[in-house]
Every structure is written in structure tokens, then in C-alpha cells.
Amino acid sequence: MVAAIVLVFISAILVLAGAPVLEVHGLLVTGAVGSWSKLAQVLRVWVPLTLCSCGLLYTFQIGLWNIGVEGQVMLGAIGATAVLRLGFDSALPGAVLGAALVVGMLGGALWALLAGLLKTWGGVNEIFAGLGLNFVAQGLILWLIFGPWRRPGVASMSGTEPFAESLWFPTPAVWRISPHALGLTLVALAATALVLRHTRLGLALRAVGGNPSASYLFGLKPGRLMLWAMGLAGALAGLAGTLQVTVVYHRLIPAISSNYGYLALLVVMLADYRLSWVPFIAFFFAALNVGSIQLPLVLQLDSSLSGVIQGALVLTVLLIHAWNSGKAGTRWTT
């Protein structure tokens, strides 16, 4: 029944927008998974989305709203770009790429820790700290692109000078998607599952998230655990940013984070904070993102319609979710 409501809701929006309902649904699907190259595009969006979502699971576990994930992606991209610029003529491109991964993850982690410290030491709500840091990160990227990292003689919104091809993660022509990126994402998924389910850290995060005051009784330190959660989340977001630079754009561009951080928040909420759902919901969102380009291409519809569909979907599910929990007299648990 619920699913029917969602579909009716989406279709109603399409009718309101004057779009042919069936054709739009069809186009979204064929546009996303109609061919291997389309699927590869979806996977390219799926990678950062899934990485950010994995990161957010740590912070949601402990009850933190890490909205700063967007900025953490950007800092990862900045860190990676810095390394690649330093090592542009290195004889060991592989080592430079490896270093870029590490520095990118560190960049994201440090940015997240900043928000975490503001929370644990400064008492600043992590939502405000995160949002503020997102703006700072965006400003930093623009400053770098228009300032110290601008192309010779020209500053342009199209970003920094592209890196030499030896500093791209290879994408085999038939694959159209970097196996490194896919592999790293799968590793991140597995590692997150392992940490959350089978380690003391995962247990402690859950305990603090469930009841911060009681956790003291068990000798847990919520502050330190929060920093751990933020650090891990930031590192994964930073990895997403690094891959945006090394796999997708091969340079730093102003919109490098592409709102994937914010989108990942929706993914995790829609996944009901469960890791097992994350890859699928992330795939669905990625498909919607990629498929929606067909709307202007074929039907001359505004492609922001897919954003409306996405938003409506999340809202509907959350509403139903809240309604159900209200009926059962329980608050949501992780």
C-alpha cells in the first residue's frame, strides 16, 4: 500500500508538471541501466554516494548529524589535488596516486574532526558546525581555483589544469568505470559492516547513540567515541572526494562534491540507517541522477524533476515511517 502511495505521489507530480507519466518512468530506467555505458555512469555516481553513506552510518550510530559530509568530500578532493600537483612529474605515478588517497582521506577526516571538536569541546551543534564548514570548504575550493591553483594566465570555473593521464586511475575502455574505485567502495562497505557489527567500537558507538548518559556507567567516553565516528565518516567522505578528482574529473572543479554528501544523508535515512540497504538505495538514487538527463534530452523536460521525485520519495517514506512509529508508540531506534 505504502509503495503504491509513493508511486501515486510521484505520478501526481509528473501529471502536475505536464509530463507523460509512463514515458518518464521508462526513460528514467532506460537512461540509467539501458546499456553498459549507462550502467557505468550510474556506478560512477554510486561510488561516492555509497562511500559517503558508509561514513554517515558511523555518525548516525552515535546519534550525530554529520551534515558536514559535503565539506569533507571537498577537503578530500583538495588534499588529493595538492598531492597530485606536487607529484605531477613523478617517475612513480602509482605512488603519487596512493599518497593522494591517503592525504585525501586525512583531509576529509581532519575536516570532520574539526566539527567533532567543536561539538565535544565547544558545545557547538554538529549540524551548524558542519554547515559552516561546508561553506568554508566551498570558499576554499573557489579560492584555490581562482587563486594559487588557477590555470596559467586564466582563472576559470572549469577548474584547475587537468592532471597528466599517468595520474588518472586507469579506466579500461571496455569497463568505462575504474575498477580501483569500485574495489575501494566494496572494501569500504565490507569494512563498515565489520566495524559496526563485530567490533567493540561498533558496539560502543551504538551504546552511546542509544543512551549517552547511561553509557558512562559502562566506562564509555562519548566525547572520544564521537570523534572516532566523525573521523571515520570524514575519511570515507574524503575518499569519495579523492576519487572524484582522480577518477571522474581529473582536476579540481568548483562543484567537485556534486551534492553527493547531502544526497548520502537522504540515502542513509531512506535505508533506515541499515548498512545492508545502503548500496541498493544508493544505486537507486544514482540511477535516478543519471537517468534524469534523458528527460531534457528526449522530452525537453526540466531535469530538476528528478530532484523533486527524489525529495518526494524520501519525504513520503519518512512520513510513513513517523506515522507508523507514532502508532506503535515507539521512537525510532537504530
Next chain:
Amino acid sequence: MIKKTLLGTLMVLALSMTILTAPPQPVGASDFSFGLLLVGPYNDRGWSQAHFDAGHYVEAKLPGVKMLYIDKMNPADRPGVTIPQLVDDLVGKGAKLIIANSDDMKDGIREAAKQHPDTYFLHISGDDALTGKGPNNLSNLMGRMEYGKMLAGFTAALTTKTGKIGYLGPLINEETRRLAAAAYLGARYGWEQVRRQPAADLKFKVTWIGFWFNIPGVTSDPTQVAQNFFDSGYDVVLSGIDTTEALVVARQKHQGGKPVWAVPYDFKGACEGADQVCLGVPYYNWGPSYLQFITAARSGNWKQQWLWLGPDWSDINNEDRGPIGFLPGPALSAEARTALKQFTAELGAGKVNLFQGPLDYQDGSSYLKAGEVASDQQIWYMQQLLKGMEGPSSAK
């Protein structure tokens, strides 16, 4: 319960997907399709619409040719969407030639051209075919808008009462520098030769907003910039950006009783609806050049080219000739119109060449020695604004 909800949702979605998935259909019964990537909206009454209309022009001239297009291809409107990805899409839909209409698509289009060696690419205003960075299937095309800008600056100088002309600039690069400089040269010529005023009394100020059109929070707001110009005594604003803010603000000020004017850019129909303030518009007429490239690609006679085409001087507003024109606007006085005609004729006959020395760069260093005529390369790769212009020559 929640799990069931979600499971149900996903199942229905999955089901609807399988039902609705139809094999992709070939587009129409055309024998040649080309794809057009527009940086702005197809109906922006500016840069992108000029390209969009040119696509329709080709469709009308060559039966069997069909245009596919995607507009708003810029980082603000389509975050996460890359040029190679869109090219994949267009090629998948049967496009044999891809036209990209923004300098900012340079890297993406080069990458895509390497990935699709059997598809032809035309990049507007790049220089990959000149520098050799691009593969053989990638050509460049640009109109010599310098002439359009000279005419625009000329009309501004003949109209201004305060002697202060504002130039609403996009981002700073070689193209935008040379266009702003050309507008200044045209203005200075009109000011000195027609109005017989000393060049030192002409103020020409360039304010760059940071991109080709307004991106809230990222660029300066062009509406604000135009207002600042008019409020500080600049009574003519020349637009160098892709959208119409200068004209819109001028109209508002005019309705408020201020004698001000504007010169829009890019699109032939840009003056419409702003009769009281529009002095004319330097515009692009891409249709004939598109036709040439598409005909060559279709017949297998493609040759990599870097084309920088001037107007057809016998009639610069002939829609079947030449990639640029200048259409005088309703607000241009009759005397100015006559002077403009003469100036156009002189330019066309080569009697007047404004890119001729002595000309200095803004920092005082020499751009052209006395009597020296600028080569194409010297104009294309201008390093600074010219002496006499106000405003930054490069991004800090």
C-alpha cells in the same frame, strides 16, 4: 514494519522498471544527427539561444538532419554530470557530430573526442585544433566578435552624455580580454574621431562577475554590478556576459527617469522589449558555419580546422553569411546610425584597423609598436587589457 514498507517500495519500483523498460528507440527517420551541448538554457535570449537557433537553421536547410541537444550544461545546474558522459549519451542516440558551445567544456570535449574517434567534434571558441592538443576529429570555430564589440563600443561612445562607459565582463580569459579591449577601441575611436573629444576624458571600466552568467553565491550578481554602474554616473553599459541583466537594469533605470542605455550581447533578438534603452546588439549567427561543418561531416569531407571567421562586410546582418553581426537598436539616434554605417564601411574596407599600434597594455608595457598591425595570434592571446581601460587584467 519499516522494512516491509521499504521492501514494498523497492519491489514496486523494480517491477515498474521491468515493465516499462523498452529497448531504446532510434531517433526519428533522419540520416544524420548532431548533438548540441549548451552551457545555458536554450531560451536564454543570449549565447545559448543563438546556438540553439543555429541548430534549427541547419535542420531547416538540410532535410534529414536532426538536432539533439542538452542545455544548462554547467557545474551549477548539473552537478556531477560530465561532458564525456553526455557525449556518450548523444553518440548512443545516433549523433555523428557533437557541438559544444562553451570554452569551459574544453577539457571534457577533448577527453570525449579521444574516446569517440569516429565522431566529429566542434568546440566553439577553443584552441585545441590550433595548439594540437586535440585529436583530428576535433575542430574549433569562433566568430571575430572583436568587430561586433568595436561597433558596440562605438555606439556607446556616440551616445554617452557622461563620457563613462561600463563593461559588464564575465570571467577573465584571453577571449574576454580581447573582446573588452575591442569594445574600448571602438569606443575610443568614436569618442576621438566622431565626437572630437580627448581620449583622456573617456572613462571605460570593466567589472568582471566571475562567470558567463549569474551563479548565486559564486559570481558577483550582474544586476548589482549594472546598478552600480548606472548609479555612479556610467550611462551606457555594454554586456559581455551571456544573459540580459544589463539591458533589464537599464530599462528599469530608464523607467525611473534616468537617461541610460545598454548594449546586450550574443543574440540577434536581444533588443526586443527594450526599445528605449537598447543601442544595438553584437550577435552571433552560427547557422552558416554550422551548416558548413555539418555538410562536411555528413559527406565525409571533414578536415580538422581552427576557424576564426569575420563578418560578411557587404551585409553584416545577412543571416546566410558570416558568423557575427551588429544590429542597431531602436534607441540609437539617427546621427549615430549614420556614423555607424560609415564606421562599418571603413572597417570592412580595411581603411580603419583599430588593432594597430601604438597600443600599450594596461601596465604600460608595449602591446603594439607604432604602425604595427596585430597578428591573429596577438589578438587571440591578449595578455592584458589596454591602457586607458579600468579594471583588472587577470584574476588575482
